[in-house]
Amino acid sequence: MPELPEVETVRRGLEQFIVGLTVVDAAHDTPKSFPNAESDVNEFLINSTIISVKRRAKVLMIELSTKYSLVIHLKMTGQLVYVNNVERFGAGHPNESLIGQLPDKSTRVTLTFADQSSLFFNDQRKFGWVRLLPTAEIVNLDFFKKVGPEPLNAEFTWQELHSRLQRRKNTSIKAAILDQTVLAGIGNIYADESLWGARIHPATLVKNVSATKIKLLFTAIQAVLTQSIAEGGSSDRNYVDAAGNRGQYLKFANVFRREGQPCNRCGTVIIKTRVATRGTHTCPKCQPEPKKLPV
DNA sequence: CACTTGACCTGTCCGC
């Protein structure tokens, strides 16, 4: 669920809300959600000031004045919701209605700021995490060493996508673009949407996808991610942004969660199957199944 | 090394 557009939307909200604030308290429930020594929390988080909020792939980094950062992965059901106080923003602020709604039973970590506003990390399924790490060490995490390029970076080209995909030439194109070491930020929603855009069946083996098709896929990935960021991401289940608002992208989705509905290009009924162990949405006419090789 | 599968969790939905 939170994929690149959702995480980027959260980042933009947090940048607006928390940069410049000073942390005065940090509370958490399970060590799994926030596996940090109390001594580090006391020394490097409490009384620190938020310097910036960054994103790489699906990971958020809240940079602190102590040369430490909070590194956060939302995984499937994570939320980062900022709840202001009326003193700071005045009555009628968009997320004013959240006051008193949080924490709830999914709240794993609560940061309280000097102005008594709060940031809640909620995560129903406890797959996500928050880690307090020295900012300089983030690049040394295994994930950051292996993760592929940002698909919306200006330097990223279709030729580079083509080249990186060749490492996964015997797997399906869907599994390959979900592989974060090939390309950063794609998850199930945008994999299906991008493959529909390029008219490629998700089960097609990478080695059978032509360079022309990969060029179309590159264009589709950028278009889909850009539009989703503009719509505040996709709220399939419980994704919300930093102000607690749902994203609107699924109103514009062409295949994801549209099984049984007509294809926006050709009218054929969208079907849901399983590819790369994931629920997969396709138009059977625009994205014909790959031919089976003779036995 | 390439590739696939299972584990991690909990809330929701579907069938009996």
Add this chain to the structure above:
DNA sequence: TGCGGACAGGTCAAGT
């Protein structure tokens, strides 16, 4: 109505 099981999907560890 209650209950068991399937399902949701990001990432990593372990398996082939």
